[in-house]
Amino acid sequence: MSSALLRTSYLALLAWQWVWHAIVPQPAGSRKIWLAALLTLPLLLTLRGVIRVETRSINWSSYLLLPYFLIGVMEAWSQADQRLVALVQTALVVVCGLSIGLINRQRSRARRSRPER
Secondary structure, eight states: OHHHHHHHHHHHHHHHHHIIIIISOTTTOOOOHHHHHHHHHHHHHTHHHHHHTOHHHHHHHHHHHHHHHHHHHHHHHHOGGGHHHHHHHHHHHHHHHHHHHHHHHHHHHHHHHSOOO
């Protein structure tokens, strides 16, 4: 369940960058395709591993999600006209982060419960 949640929220965050920065008109968006492309590049680095739910990739993606969280909080705090779209981004990052934490917790418990040989 948490792996499906991670995949869904990660892909939604990837799509949200295009919606916010390339499609949504001013004042909430910027309508700059180059900005949307630039902001999706870091997410594309770990996309293959996130879809496969590989441990190393999801851990790296948790580090890559931090700037998106900061941008979402900062824009929601400082720009009243971008508050809604920024909060959507922040919520998507929080869901991604929580699902990564759940996956890591499940894997850690599974490793501890295996009998040693």
